[in-house]
Amino acid sequence: MELDSVDVTLLRMIQKDSTLSLADLAESVNLTTTPCWKRIKRFEELGIIDKRVALLNPAPLGLDFTAFVMLKTSDHSHDWYQRFSSQIAEFEEVMEFYRMAGEYDYMLKVVVADMQAYDHFYKKMVNAVTGIADVTSTFAMESIKYTTALPIHER
Incomplete structure (x- = not known):
């Protein structure tokens, strides 16, 4: 357009x-x-405006812990992908969910209260989802930039 x-x-x-x-x-x-x-x-x-929402500040809500979770799978079948996608989408802690190219197959952005809450999420996830071969998590120490505004230019 x-x-x-x-x-x-x-x-x-x-x-x-x-x-x-x-x-x-x-x-x-x-x-x-x-x-x-x-x-x-x-x-x-045209789907350019997808939805209108209120963006909440996680800190006053006690959601100060952000984890980026990288997953590898041993099963790349379409059926597994469909099950996996719907299972992960059900976790309210998962704010963003991507299928990746490169070393890891999927990446999640998870927001919870603290390390204990993350551990609880992690255990729920690995018990609910089969076919995960490897999970690596990294934790954000500080949010330096966060925006939802896309860089729009005339075309």
């Missing part, structure tokens, strides 16, 4: 604050509300 400068500005604004009113968005890009709404509706229909 071709994005013009108005599209880029609207998408950047919505990424930073999805609670902005239609009137505020339209004014910022020098449109009336109807054409602005039509652009936003088109972004939704």
Whole structure:
């Protein structure tokens, strides 16, 4: 999809604050509300805007421990992949889940309260999922940059 400068500005604004009113968005890009709404509706229909959510700060909620979990499997069949994906997706502690190229087959970002909570998650995961050949975990000491805003440019 071709994005013009108005599209880029609207998408950047919505990424930073999805609670902005239609009137505020339209004014910022020098449109009336109807054409602005039509652009936003088109972004939704094309799947560019996937959903609108509130981003919560994990620290005040006592979720200060972030682990990155790398998994290797000995089973690369489609059936195993389907079972594995649905099982991992059920764990609320898993914030992100990727199939990888390289040394490890999958990577998870796991957010929990502390090492004890991580150990509990780890034991649940390895007991629930068969076919895992290796698990390696690393733990974040400090979050230096976190954003959900994509780097959007005109194309």
